């Protein structure tokens with residue numbers, strides 16, 4: 541007995557002693573990043589205005605608490621005497637430390653960006669070979685988060701070990717600062733980061749960059765799967781990233797998440813239903829939820845999508861992992877598909893979703909045998925109360941009860957849309973819901 545106890549304690553210690561076990565991202569990180577809307581057009585004012593808007597709309601109370609400065613904050617060169625990074629003195633006249641102090645004073649956290657290459661993606665100085673001085677300077681500036689890109693990596697990729705060593709170097713450098721800094725790897729899914737990153741990073745990108753489109757195929761995002769992809773590219777539509785995410789959910793968990801890339805909701809390229817599907821799938825796949833729109837100038841529709849507390853609660857459910865895709869069926873050859881997704885939440889609660897990427901509205905039968913495939917016969921047979929997470933209840937909260945479901949149900953999902961429910965087992969048989 542005593543021996544067994546010691547062994548268990550020892551294994552627990554081994555499991556927790558990772559190179560970067562910084563105690564952060566116990567649930568997927570949430571926040572806002574400059575890139576998707578502003579690109580290189582950023583300044584102290586852009587970032588402070590966004591931080592003010594986050595407070596004004598109380599987005600931080602929902603969990604959106606990281607304010608992230610992406611590429612192009614840099615001066616033309618490092619400090620020539622110390623090699624320390626320097627910020628653009630015109631865009632950031634008061635320096636980065638002052639900016640992070642102001643953001644901290646608002647009760648928010650501050651993040652920065654660099655690339656594990658000689659230059660960043662926009663051609664500013666990168667961190668390859670300068671990991672220690674960069675991590676140290678970020679810590680001095682009060683940085684809480686690093687997004688670490690993959691441009692200009694001088695060919696130092698191609699095997700998991702080569703990529704691991706390049707990204708682990710910064711992981712060690714961040715750790716050595718003594719300041720907990722969330723480490724968000726952005727290596728576009730190259731070399732299978734889900735296999736080597738969980739011990740060194742809090743999240744890793746699984747694909748090339750998102751673009752503000754739901755399902756369009758684009759040759760600049762050429763791979764059909766990320767498992768053996770040789771060119772991650774960019775211009776990856778939301779539905780393609782969801783497809784890439786489906787098999788790698790098994791690798792995510794507390795402190796280490798698959799990053800499906802920053803959100804596009806509010807940037808104008810998708811319809812309402814498409815943005816709803818985008819937000820839903822990012823939430824249930826437990827991706828970081830990093831807003832990428834202009835939060836100082838949001839429509840009510842955008843605001844209502846990004847503040848769906850029922851879906852944020854699924855995304856932030858403690859101790860549980862991403863939803864799994866149970867099946868995917870092509871509906872018109874080459875035209876898209878219908879898919880069924882299910883995930884387990886704490887306290888014997890489940891999330892069930894049906895997504896339609898085809899250009900037509902679709903009505904399908906969902907068998908509880910499929911939806912509760914992993915839970916076994918008793919779970920497949922029992923009744924559930926279903927709560928539609930895109931309808932509000934009588935108190936105005938997202939998640940309206942739509943009745944009891946048992947055996948199977950029929951659902952209509954609009955083109956490029958999604959239906960998502962929280963499913964709670966019911967103790968006794970009661971009426972069956974018809975069409976949801």
Ligand SMILES: *[C@@H]1O[C@H](CO)[C@@H](O)[C@H](O)[C@H]1NC(C)=O
Nearest residue numbers: 557558561562715718719720
């Ligand atoms: C550094 O790593 C060790 C070992 O995983 C961990 O216990 C510690 O909390 C980390 N420190 C920081 C600041 O990330």
Ligand SMILES: *[C@@H]1O[C@H](CO)[C@@H](O)[C@H](O)[C@H]1NC(C)=O
Nearest residue numbers: 668669670671708709710712
């Ligand atoms: C990280 O890279 C720097 C510079 O290339 C090197 O001096 C250092 O030894 C590396 N550290 C680790 C932990 O690999």
Ligand SMILES: *[C@@H]1O[C@H](CO)[C@@H](O)[C@H](O)[C@H]1NC(C)=O
Nearest residue numbers: 806807808834836837838839
């Ligand atoms: C605010 O958003 C509207 C609608 O998208 C746009 O027309 C307007 O130019 C934006 N205003 C600013 C200041 O960005």
Ligand SMILES: *[C@@H]1O[C@H](CO)[C@@H](O)[C@H](O)[C@H]1NC(C)=O
Nearest residue numbers: 836837838839840841842843
């Ligand atoms: C949002 O809705 C409120 C009323 O609920 C209205 O006062 C406001 O003008 C609307 N804002 C926009 C940007 O449409």
Ligand SMILES: *[C@@H]1O[C@H](CO)[C@@H](O)[C@H](O)[C@H]1NC(C)=O
Nearest residue numbers: 899900901902952953954955
């Ligand atoms: C799909 O259904 C919606 C109503 O839910 C309707 O407004 C829309 O016209 C339908 N679209 C197509 C392509 O049939």
